[in-house]
Every structure is written in C-alpha cells, then in structure tokens.
Amino acid sequence: MTDAQTKPYRGPLPRPTPETKPFWDGAKQHKLMLPWCKACGRAHFFPRNCCPHCFAFDLEWRQASGRGKLHTYVINHKPARGFEDKVPYVIAVVELEEGPRMMSNLVMDETPTPDKLPIDMDLEVCFDDVTAEITLPKFRIAGARS
Amino acid sequence: MSSLSRKVAIVGAAETNQLGKLPHLSRMGLHAEAIRNALDDAGLTLKDVDGVFSTVAGPNEISEYLNITPRYVDGTGVGGCSYMVFVRHAVAAIAAGYCDVALIVHGESGRSWIDMEAAGTPASPQGQFEAPYGAAGAPTVFSIPVLRHFHQFGTTKRQMSHVPAATREWALLNPKAIMHDAGSITPEDVEASPVVCHPFNRLDCCLVADGGGALVLTSAERARDMRRKPVYVLGSGEGTAHRQVAMMRDFTVSDSSVLSGRQAFAEAKITPADVDHLMFYDAFSFTPMMFLEDLGFVKRGESGPFVAQTTKDASGKTIYHTGPGGSLPMNTNGGGLSYCHTGRYGMFALLEAVYQLRGECGARQVKDIELSLVHGPGRHFAAAGTVVLTNV
Numbered sequence: 062m063t064d065a066q067t068k069p070y071r072g073p074l075p076r077p078t079p080e081t082k083p084f085w086d087g088a089k090q091h092k093l094m095l096p097w098c099k100a101c102g103r104a105h106f107f108p109r110n111c112c113p114h115c116f117a118f119d120l121e122w123r124q125a126s127g128r129g130k131l132h133t134y135v136i137n138h139k140p141a142r143g144f145e146d147k148v149p150y151v152i153a154v155v156e157l158e159e160g161p162r163m164m165s166n167l168v169m170d171e172t173p174t175p176d177k178l179p180i181d182m183d184l185e186v187c188f189d190d191v192t193a194e195i196t197l198p199k200f201r202i203a204g205a206r207s
Numbered sequence: 208m209s210s211l212s213r214k215v216a217i218v219g220a221a222e223t224n225q226l227g228k229l230p231h232l233s234r235m236g237l238h239a240e241a242i243r244n245a246l247d248d249a250g251l252t253l254k255d256v257d258g259v260f261s262t263v264a265g266p267n268e269i270s271e272y273l274n275i276t277p278r279y280v281d282g283t284g285v286g287g288c289s290y291m292v293f294v295r296h297a298v299a300a301i302a303a304g305y306c307d308v309a310l311i312v313h314g315e316s317g318r319s320w321i322d323m324e325a326a327g328t329p330a331s332p333q334g335q336f337e338a339p340y341g342a343a344g345a346p347t348v349f350s351i352p353v354l355r356h357f358h359q360f361g362t363t364k365r366q367m368s369h370v371p372a373a374t375r376e377w378a379l380l381n382p383k384a385i386m387h388d389a390g391s392i393t394p395e396d397v398e399a400s401p402v403v404c405h406p407f408n409r410l411d412c413c414l415v416a417d418g419g420g421a422l423v424l425t426s427a428e429r430a431r432d433m434r435r436k437p438v439y440v441l442g443s444g445e446g447t448a449h450r451q452v453a454m455m456r457d458f459t460v461s462d463s464s465v466l467s468g469r470q471a472f473a474e475a476k477i478t479p480a481d482v483d484h485l486m487f488y489d490a491f492s493f494t495p496m497m498f499l500e501d502l503g504f505v506k507r508g509e510s511g512p513f514v515a516q517t518t519k520d521a522s523g524k525t526i527y528h529t530g531p532g533g534s535l536p537m538n539t540n541g542g543g544l545s546y547c548h549t550g551r552y553g554m555f556a557l558l559e560a561v562y563q564l565r566g567e568c569g570a571r572q573v574k575d576i577e578l579s580l581v582h583g584p585g586r587h588f589a590a591a592g593t594v595v596l597t598n599v
Contacts, residue, residue: 065263072339072341072465073329073334073338073339073580074329074339075329075330075334075335075336075338075339076328076335077330077333078330081335085335088227106336107332107335107336107454108453113422131459132355132458133351133352133353133354133355133358133458134351134354135347135350135351135353135354135402135404135405135406135407136343136402136405137346137347137348137404137405138401138402138403138404138405139344139404140341141338141341141343141344142343143341143349144464147341148310149402150341152340152341152347152351154340154351154453154458161282162453162454163451163453164336164337164340164342164451164452165340166340169245173407175354176407180354180355180358181358191339195339197339197340199340
C-alpha cells in the first residue's frame with residue numbers, strides 16, 4: 062500500500078509496550094485485535110493491562126470484525142511531520158462494531174471533502190504497512206476498493 | 208471543614224513586559240520577568256514568597272533560577288487550565304497554613320520555542336494511538352469533537368464563526384492585544400481565511416506567541432493591608448477525564464468541565480445568572496461554545512444559536528452577544544484568538560479577570576462588575592479548571 066521499500070517512512074511511529082504488543086503484532090498480520098475483559102465481557106481501546114470499565118486484570122485478545130462507523134473527524138490541511146505528501150488527510154474517530162472508539166486515518170482515493178463524509182457512515186479496516194516492523198490499522202469507506 | 212470561599216485573595220497580577228515574538232527571552236527568562244512584575248504589582252519581594260506553583264518550568268527549576276527555597280510546591284501539569292487548578296490548590300495551601308504567599312507563574316516560549324520540549328514519547332498511549340495518524344498540534348485535536356456537535360445539534364460553521372468576530376472586537380479595545388490594530392473581522396472573513404484543519408480556518412485558531420504572567424495570592428486577612436484592591440477567590444473547581452482526545456466519552460460534552468464547573472458554582476454559591484464577566488479559554492472558536500453548555504450558561508446544543516445572536520447599535524455597527532455592548536461580556540482581553548496565546552493560556556484568562564475586577568481595563572472595562580468566572584480546558588477537553596472571583 063505504501064512504497065516503504067523505496068521511500069523511508071517519515072511519520073511518527075508507535076513504540077509498542079508490553080501491554081500493547083498483541084495489538085501491533087496483530088496489525089502486522091492485518092488483524093485488528095482488541096482486548097476483552099473476562100470479568101465484565103466488554104472490549105476496550107486503547108489496550109491496557111486492566112479493564113477501564115471494571116478494573117479487572119483478566120483480559121483476552123480477540124480479533125475485531127473491522128467494521129465501524131465514522132463517529133467524528135477532521136480534514137487536516139497543515140501536515141504533521143511525515144504527512145507532507147498526504148494533505149489534506151482525514152483524521153477520524155471510528156466507533157468499532159464492538160463498542161470502543163479509536164483514532165485512525167480514513168484512506169480515500171479522492172481528495173476528502175465534508176460532503177463525501179457524512180457522520181456515522183460505514184467504514185471498514187484496512188492496513189498500511191508503513192515500515193517492516195509497523196503496520197497502522199486505517200479505515201476506508203465500506204465497500205470501497207483500497 | 209469550613210468553607211474556603213473568600214478566604215484567599217489575589218493581590219498581585221502581571222504579564223511579562225511584552226507579549227508576542229520575544230526571541231530575547233527563554234522559557235525560564237519569561238517566568239522570571241513575569242514574577243518580578245507580579246511581585247512589583249503586589250508590593251512584595253521574592254523573600255515574601257513561600258509557595259511556588261508552576262508547570263512549564265517545574266517548581267525545582269523556579270527555585271533554582273531565582274535562588275529561593277519555597278516550603279510549598281505544586282507542579283501540576285494538566286495543560287492550559289493548570290493555572291486555574293493552581294489557584295484552587297493555592298487557596299487550600301494558604302488556608303491550611305502550608306504557605307502564606309503563593310506565587311503562580313506561567314512562561315512559555317510558544318512562538319520562538321527557546322528551551323521548550325515536545326510532549327510525549329512514541330511509547331505513550333498518545334504516541335502509539337494518535338500521533339501515527341498525523342494528529343499533531345492543537346488544531347488537529349481541539350477540532351475533533353466539532354463535527355460531532357454539528358451533527359448532533361445542527362450547529363453550523365457560520366454560528367461558530369461569530370466567536371472570533373466577537374472576540375476581535377474586544378482586542379480592538381485592548382492596547383496589549385496582539386491584534387489590537389488588526390481591525391474588525393466578520394464571520395464571513397473567518398470562513399474566507401485559509402483552511403487549517405476542517406472545520407477550523409486560520410481565524411478559528413488562537414495566536415501563537417511568547418509571553419508569561421504571574422499571580423500572587425495570600426490570605427484575605429493579609430490582603431486587606433496590601434497595595435492592590437484584593438480580588439477574592441469565591442469558588443473553584445477542577446477535574447480530569449482522559450488524555451487523548453479520541454477517548455472523550457461523548458464528543459459533545461467535556462466531562463471534566465462539567466465536574467469542575469459544578470464544584471466552583473457550589474463553593475461560590477452562585478448560578479450562571481450571577482456572573483457579570485466570563486473568561487472562557489478560547490484556544491479555538493469552538494472551545495468556549497463547549498463551555499457555555501458544560502457550565503450551564505446555555506442548554507446542551509444551544510451554544511451555536513447563542514453566540515450567533517447579534518444586534519445593531521444606533522450607528523448600524525454589529526453588536527455580538529458576547530462582545531462589547533453585548534449581554535454577556537466574554538474574553539474581554541481579546542482572548543487566545545486575538546490577544547495572546549502562548550500554549551497554556553489559562554494564566555492570561557485569570558489576569559484579565561483580575562484586571563476587570565480591579566477596574567483597570569479602560570475602554571474595555573465591564574461596568575458594575577462584581578463577579579467574574581474563569582474556566583479553561585487542559586489538553587483539548589481532557590482536564591478542566593474553574594475559578595470564580597469577586598471584588599466585594
């Protein structure tokens with residue numbers, strides 16, 4: 062999806078911690094993984110070593126459906142470092158089918174404009190292998206080709 | 208415990224000599240200049256100070272730089288509202304006898320960026336789950352809740368564009384405001400300025416400047432003999448709910464602001480209807496709209512129609528609801544949008560409330576003012592601090 066081999070990626074990269082490593086390992090395999098609490102049965106995001114709903118520490122990882130809705134977003138015209146060739150780009154908060162919300166980018170072939178992006182529209186996950194080590198889960202309009 | 212309302216007063220208040228582009232002063236230098244000016248204003252010296260409240264420079268850095276040994280320190284860093292939170296903490300510390308003279312200080316080389324550090328690491332939650340998506344800088348995070356509010360309540364960009372226009376009118380009356388000579392702007396001008404991060408255009412965004420300010424607080428009893436008219440802390444509140452903007456529980460409510468405001472109103476024993484003057488931290492046009500709702504000045508979802516109300520004066524000039532001549536004077540220094548914004552603006556909102564309550568504001572002076580409410584967010588809508596001040 063990106064030409065990581067020919068052009069070094071300059072954007073900010075996450076540095077996984079022990080608590081988040083399964084999430085990033087999953088992303089590398091193009092799976093969106095979420096921590097679920099065995100005590101209260103709810104998923105959460107961002108990944109922690111304890112459940113933010115009930116403070117239990119007994120968690121398990123499950124693959125999410127990858128479906129979600131565009132909860133809110135912005136169209137950024139002043140790029141962050143490494144995003145110079147991507148402006149304008151969409152920073153979105155996606156509400157996952159499983160409940161939690163996460164920040165991501167909305168990937169589009171066309172230039173993003175507000176009229177193309179109604180709030181609550183259906184999205185699906187896609188994966189951007191930005192480096193050999195890191196894959197970022199991103200989203201596209203459901204049914205759209207990447 | 209008995210109430211701490213009106214037990215502590217602000218007796219000194221000042222900015223740095225200048226605000227704007229100050230390449231001759233570092234982060235530490237800005238702090239020192241603000242402290243000197245506020246102590247001069249109070250008629251006190253460094254020797255009198257035994258409590259230091261500071262975050263852009265930590266209390267240990269302040270003590271070293273000024274060669275002082277305060278017996279009470281507070282380095283709470285929850286973003287731009289840290290200074291409102293410091294007022295609350297200083298009230299408690301003075302009432303407890305842990306310090307007698309509290310110095311709250313802000314300095315930030317927000318524009319020249321001399322001895323400033325970027326926040327966070329790539330391993331922090333924000334570094335892992337927001338920064339990789341190009342969310343960098345205030346315009347990309349303060350903007351995130353806005354379209355959700357538009358969607359849920361029918362709020363419009365045109366309504367929001369009234370906030371910078373109204374605030375500019377105040378700046379034209381404040382000689383210290385960076386945009387003092389920049390002329391009026393209309394909501395249409397706001398929308399015609401370049402897009403920064405939709406739904407924000409350039410004129411929706413605060414200024415980026417260097418500067419500082421400081422406050423000196425002591426007991427109401429001791430304040431009676433000081434050179435300045437005391438400004439009493441009638442009530443205060445604070446709270447924090449999260450750190451990353453995507454973790455807001457509901458993008459149309461700042462939970463920390465609701466909590467903070469509720470505490471301040473209860474302690475001060477007032478309601479929004481009692482407030483003569485509002486300082487609502489305006490990092491962006493939308494920011495004070497959220498607080499009008501969160502603190503109950505308008506009902507949920509009604510901030511858009513509220514800020515967009517205008518009338519005409521006899522000469523045909525537009526009078527904004529929150530602008531000069533309007534019914535609710537808000538951000539009378541010209542705000543973060545048109546006066547000054549260094550990064551953590553809370554100090555400047557507090558200073559303006561003090562100047563107004565001391566009657567020092569010249570052309571922009573709010574008449575018959577007795578009660579001012581200052582409220583701000585920390586790190587977009589994550590944290591909050593509220594202070595209610597009075598001159599009677």
